[in-house]
Amino acid sequence: MTGSIALLGQPNSGKSTIYNNLTGARQHVGNWAGKTVEKNEGSFTYNGVKYTVTDLPGSYGLSGNSDEEIITTDFIKSGKSELTVVLVDASQLERSMFMLAEFARLDKPAMLVLNMMDVAKDMGKDIDTDALAKKLGIPVLPFNATDTKDYDKLKKLIAEELKKPHKLSVKAPEGKADVKADSKAKFDWVSEILENVTRTRESVYKMSKFDRVMTRPILGKVICIAVVLLAFMVSMIVMLPFAGVGQMIPTLLHEPVDKLLTGWNVHPWIVNIFSMMIPNTLSFTISMASFVLGVNIVFGFLEETGFIARAAYQFDGLLSKLGLQGKAICPMLMGFGCTIGGACGTRVMDNWGQRMLAMSIVWAIPCASIWSIIPVVSGMFFTWWQTMLVCVGILAYVVVSMIIVSKVFGRKLAPMETRSGMIMELPPYHKAHWKHILKEAFFKAWDIFKRALGTVTLVSLIFYVLSFSRDGNVNNSLLYRVGTTIEPVTKFFGMGWQTFVAFLSGAFAKEAVLGTLNAVFMGGNSVMEAAFFSQGTSTDTALLGTAMSQAVSAAEALAFMFATTFSVPCLMALSTTYKESHSLKWTVKVALFYICNALVLSCIVYHVAELFM
Amino acid sequence: MKLTDSTADMQGRILSVGGDDHFMNRITSIGITEGTAFQTVRNDRKMPVLIYLRETLISLNRADAERIEVEAV
Numbered sequence: 028m029t030g031s032i033a034l035l036g037q038p039n040s041g042k043s044t045i046y047n048n049l050t051g052a053r054q055h056v057g058n059w060a061g062k063t064v065e066k067n068e069g070s071f072t073y074n075g076v077k078y079t080v081t082d083l084p085g086s087y088g089l090s091g092n093s094d095e096e097i098i099t100t101d102f103i104k105s106g107k108s109e110l111t112v113v114l115v116d117a118s119q120l121e122r123s124m125f126m127l128a129e130f131a132r133l134d135k136p137a138m139l140v141l142n143m144m145d146v147a148k149d150m151g152k153d154i155d156t157d158a159l160a161k162k163l164g165i166p167v168l169p170f171n172a173t174d175t176k177d178y179d180k181l182k183k184l185i186a187e188e189l190k191k192p193h194k195l196s197v198k199a200p201e202g203k204a205d206v207k208a209d210s211k212a213k214f215d216w217v218s219e220i221l222e223n224v225t226r227t228r229e230s231v232y233k234m235s236k237f238d239r240v241m242t243r244p245i246l247g248k249v250i251c252i253a254v255v256l257l258a259f260m261v262s263m264i265v266m267l268p269f270a271g272v273g274q275m276i277p278t279l280l281h282e283p284v285d286k287l288l289t290g291w292n293v294h295p296w297i298v299n300i301f302s303m304m305i306p307n308t309l310s311f312t313i314s315m316a317s318f319v320l321g322v323n324i325v326f327g328f329l330e331e332t333g334f335i336a337r338a339a340y341q342f343d344g345l346l347s348k349l350g351l352q353g354k355a356i357c358p359m360l361m362g363f364g365c366t367i368g369g370a371c372g373t374r375v376m377d378n379w380g381q382r383m384l385a386m387s388i389v390w391a392i393p394c395a396s397i398w399s400i401i402p403v404v405s406g407m408f409f410t411w412w413q414t415m416l417v418c419v420g421i422l423a424y425v426v427v428s429m430i431i432v433s434k435v436f437g438r439k440l441a442p443m444e445t446r447s448g449m450i451m452e453l454p455p456y457h458k459a460h461w462k463h464i465l466k467e468a469f470f471k472a473w474d475i476f477k478r479a480l481g482t483v484t485l486v487s488l489i490f491y492v493l494s495f496s497r498d499g500n501v502n503n504s505l506l507y508r509v510g511t512t513i514e515p516v517t518k519f520f521g522m523g524w525q526t527f528v529a530f531l532s533g534a535f536a537k538e539a540v541l542g543t544l545n546a547v548f549m550g551g552n553s554v555m556e557a558a559f560f561s562q563g564t565s566t567d568t569a570l571l572g573t574a575m576s577q578a579v580s581a582a583e584a585l586a587f588m589f590a591t592t593f594s595v596p597c598l599m600a601l602s603t604t605y606k607e608s609h610s611l612k613w614t615v616k617v618a619l620f621y622i623c624n625a626l627v628l629s630c631i632v633y634h635v636a637e638l639f640m
Numbered sequence: 641m642k643l644t645d646s647t648a649d650m651q652g653r654i655l656s657v658g659g660d661d662h663f664m665n666r667i668t669s670i671g672i673t674e675g676t677a678f679q680t681v682r683n684d685r686k687m688p689v690l691i692y693l694r695e696t697l698i699s700l701n702r703a704d705a706e707r708i709e710v711e712a713v
Contacts, residue, residue, distance in 0.1 A: 088669030091662065122671040122694040129669075206661050210668035211675075231651070232679050232692035244684050340688055340699045347701070449688060450666055450704060453697040 030189040033081040033102065036114030037126050038377065039454045041142040041172040045114065046082040047467055048178055052474075056609055058379070059084075062094045065379045065609070073182040078189075081108055085377070089129040090209065095378065103133050110188055111137045117147035117154055117169070118455070120225060121217055127163075128213035131199035136192030137165050138184060144169045146455070154225045162220055164196025173460040235456065241337045251338045255360040258329060262321030262361075262368060266314065273313030277306040277559075295497060299555070300488070307559040308487045309480075311536070315367055315599040316476035322361065322368045323468035326375060329357070331464060333456045335375045343449040349429060350437035352376060353449060355385040362392035366600035370607055371475070379608070384433065384440040386604050387617045391428040393421060393592050394600075396537035401588055403541060407572030408584045417585070421592055428593055428624070435620060475606050482602045487559075490535050494554040501546050501554055506531070520626045521586030521633025526579060530625075532558055533591045535598050540591060541568075548574040582636035590629035595621045643689055643700070643708040646680040653677050654693075655709040663704070670698060672708065 036042040047054075050069025059066045067082035083102060084095035103111055113130055115123040120141070130137065139159075141147075147154060160167040168184055170177050200216035203209040234242075241247050285302040289295070329335050335354055343353030354375050362369030369389035376382040393401075401421065405414040496503035510517075510524035517527040525547040532543040532554060539558040546554045549571060575584070595601060595618045605614040646652060654676045657667055671694040672678075678693035689705040691698050700708075 086669075088665060091665035091669065119695045122696050125669060125671065206664040206668065207657070207674065210664070210673050214671075214673055231649075232681060232697070234681060242682050242684075242687075242690060244687050340690070343688060343699075343701060344686065449699060449701045450670055450672075451699055452670065453690070453699055455697070 028076045029079065030076060030110075030186070031079045031081070031108040032110045032112055032185055032189070033083050033108040034112050034114065035083050035099065035103070035126065035130060036085065036142075037087050037116070037123050038085045039452060040085075040114045040116050040123060040126075042082065042085060042114050044172040044463065045140070045142070045170075045181075046080060047470075048172070048175075048463070049181070050080055052470060058609065059094075059098050062098060064094050064098055071182065073186055076186065078182075078185065079108075088125060089133075090206070100133070103130070103135055106135070109136065110185065110192055111135055112140055112185070113137055114140045114142050116143050117141040118143045118150055118152065120147070120152075120154065121214075121221060124217040124221065125213055128200050128216045131195050131197070131216070132202065134194060134199070136188070136194050138188050138193070139163065139165055139167045140170045140181065141167060142170050142172050145171050145174075146457070152225060155223070159220070159224045162197060162224070165193045173463055237456070238337070238453075242340065247337070247341050251341050251356065252360060254329070254334065255338075255357050256364075258322075258325040258357075259361055259364040259368065261325050262318060263364070265321030265324060266317040269317030269320070270314040273310040273317070276310045276313075277303070280306040296495060299495065300491065303555070303559050304487055304491045305484070308484050311487075311599060312476055312480050312483050315479065315483075315603065316472045318365060318367055319371045319475050319603065320468055320472035322371050323374070323471050324464060326357065326372050327464035327468055328459050330375055331457055331459050333454050336451065336453045339449070339451065340453060347449070349388060349433040350441040351385055351388065351433070352381055355381070355388070358385055358389055359392060362389040362394065364395050366390060366392070366394045366596040367603045370600055370603045371471075373607065380440040380442075383608050383610065383613055383617075384437055386608060387432050387436050387440075388429050390596050390600070390604075390617065390621060391425055391432055391593065393425065394537065394596065396597070397592050400537060400540050401592065403568055404544070404584060404588055407568065407575050408581045417588060421589070424589070424593065424628075431624070432617075432620070436617065475603065478606050479599075479602045482605065483598060486535075486598050486602075490532075490558060491555065494532075494558060496555070501528075504554060506554055520590075520630045521583055522590065522629060523579065523583060526583060526587040528554065530587060530590050530594065533597070534595050534601075534622075537591075537597050541571075544575065545571055548578060580637075581640045582633050585636050586629040586633035589632045590625045593621070593628055594625035641710060641712075643680070643691070643705040643710050644683070644702055646683060646689075646710055646712070648680055648682055650680045650712055651677070652680065652710045652712050655711050658707045658709075659704075663707070667704070667708075671696060672698070677713070678710070 034042055034046055046067065049071050054067065054069040057066045064084050068079060070077055070079045083099045086093060086095045089096050089100050113127050115127060127139065141154065141156060156167045156169050166184060166188060168181060200212045203212055241250060281302050285298060288298040288301060335357060338356050339353035341353065342356035346353050346355050357375055358369045358372035361372045366389060370386045373382045373385040376385055401418065402414055405417045493506045494504050501507050506528050510528045514524045522530060528547055529540050529543040532539040535558050543554050601618060605611060608614060654672060654674055656674055657664065657672060676693055678691045681692050681697065682690040688699045688701045
């Protein structure tokens with residue numbers, strides 16, 4: 028036996044919390060056919076019966092023409108789910124009942140869940156749920172999305188209703204041709220229903236002390252930036268123990284595996300796969316997943332408390348110029364630390380298009396690893412004040428790059444008609460429910476670890492094949508052959524084969540760039556070791572500097588720095604983007620754009636710099 | 641007066657909302673309909689206008705807030 032239900036509710040109604048708690052790990056994410064809207068389907072079992080749950084996209088109403096609203100309306104009309112669970116926020120009952128007024132016109136079986144009853148009670152609000160159920164003709168369940176006991180009641184009620192479903196017995200609000208009159212009819216309908224169910228107290232709103240500070244034009248922004256930077260540090264702290272264990276894997280496995288397989292006379296090509304590539308890939312993915320864990324914990328906390336909405340209020344004006352919602356400020360600031368964190372921090376965005384656009388723009392932000400490479404490379408060719416200039420130039424181009432990306436991809440991902448400005452609610456501050464945040468964060472991190480491992484291993488293998496050389500000498504690797512063969516082309520873009528190989532290794536891991544330069548200019552280690560043992564290789568930058576400045580012109584070095592900074596982020600960030608967006612097509616599209624953009628930029632920088640240097 | 645001309649802590653009522661259907665749908669579905677009582681919470685230069693309406697704190701960008709006529713009560 029099976030049953031199927033759909034969850035319907037406005038943003039901030041607690042819909043995703045209920046969905047996650049109902050379905051747990053049994054979730055499937057995809058896209059609605061032909062639309063850039065995420066489709067979430069999951070299931071739960073109750074008394075031996077399996078129920079599928081469709082999480083309908085959140086919107087404030089159903090009458091608009093947005094993709095979300097059309098999808099929701101069509102889905103409910105189609106009858107693919109036998110019961111619609113309508114969620115409303117009890118603390119803002121009148122306003123959120125608007126969704127039920129919209130739903131009433133569809134005339135399908137339903138039940139009503141009054142979420143956030145605890146908040147409503149704290150506000151001194153009385154709601155007579157029995158009277159409400161009687162008026163509506165469907166069951167009404169008072170609910171706290173964070174109280175585990177309430178889920179049993181919810182599941183029980185769903186099971187009962189599916190056996191004998193109810194439709195609203197109250198007449199739906201009258202339809203009016205004019206949008207204004209139509210909305211009024213719906214709110215009148217709500218008022219009529221809520222009469223004798225609850226009293227709306229007319230009261231003067233007093234902003235909390237914290238909100239008064241958070242909404243100050245300048246101070247508020249400063250606090251937002253500080254909080255996100257703090258959030259980044261906390262994520263790093265969460266990551267450290269896990270990543271530490273992860274990094275032990277290559278160290279522990281490398282020698283024994285190497286010895287064992289070499290002893291069996293296995294070809295070194297195979298030996299290195301097992302002794303070097305696989306342990307390191309595993310270690311990379313563990314680091315990535317544990318960072319994702321940290322980001323999910325802090326962002327889950329910031330979102331649940333209501334901080335993200337305040338940040339959105341502060342930065343909406345600025346970011347709307349890029350076609351983004353103000354909320355995007357959080358993942359963007361995170362991007363200065365780590366692009367993986369930025370990509371996974373886009374979870375706070377409201378819809379898929381905004382998420383994908385925010386991720387594409389976050390890619391333009393140089394992460395901490397890049398900031399650790401650029402001054403070193405720059406220092407080999409330039410004086411300290413010239414290095415400062417290089418950094419300022421890079422920062423300036425970050426803005427240009429963001430604008431280009433938003434121009435190129437914004438039209439499709441955030442269509443103009445959806446950009447008509449911010450109308451959003453600032454939900455009251457809530458206490459964070461740690462159990463729920465941690466559960467969801469662990470679930471997400473584990474999920475990304477599982478799914479990214481395959482992608483990361485595959486790309487690592489490709490890079491391994493390219494960089495392998497039996498004696499460790501770069502000149503015997505495929506990378507060398509490819510690099511030198513296409514050097515006439517890369518020269519035009521301002522890079523010789525050595526810098527081009529280092530540029531490619533940057534797409535693998537930014538930390539690998541210095542090691543690769545060391546390998547190609549000094550032959551001190553192999554590119555393979557640089558890529559897979561990036562933390563372990565020591566680079567004598569003074570010696571490398573001498574060798575590099577003899578082989579490479581200052582113009583080429585400058586072009587190389589810009590190309591490396593503005594190319595695709597590292598493999599881990601790429602694969603996080605792919606896993607978070609669920610779209611290979613878009614990830615590849617944006618990645619190709621970044622590679623081309625980096626080459627063109629490198630070409631321009633090289634030829635312009637040559638004129639002056 | 642326009643919503644953008646209201647001052648913080650003003651108690652008022654929405655008189656009229658103007659705009660195309662898309663805008664009307666968005667603004668009315670969040671609860672901003674004619675005749676609704678509201679309170680201006682914050683109205684700083686170059687910042688979105690914050691209003692309290694139907695038990696909800698709502699933030700509106702200035703261009704949208706310009707299209708809303710209100711009166712003090």
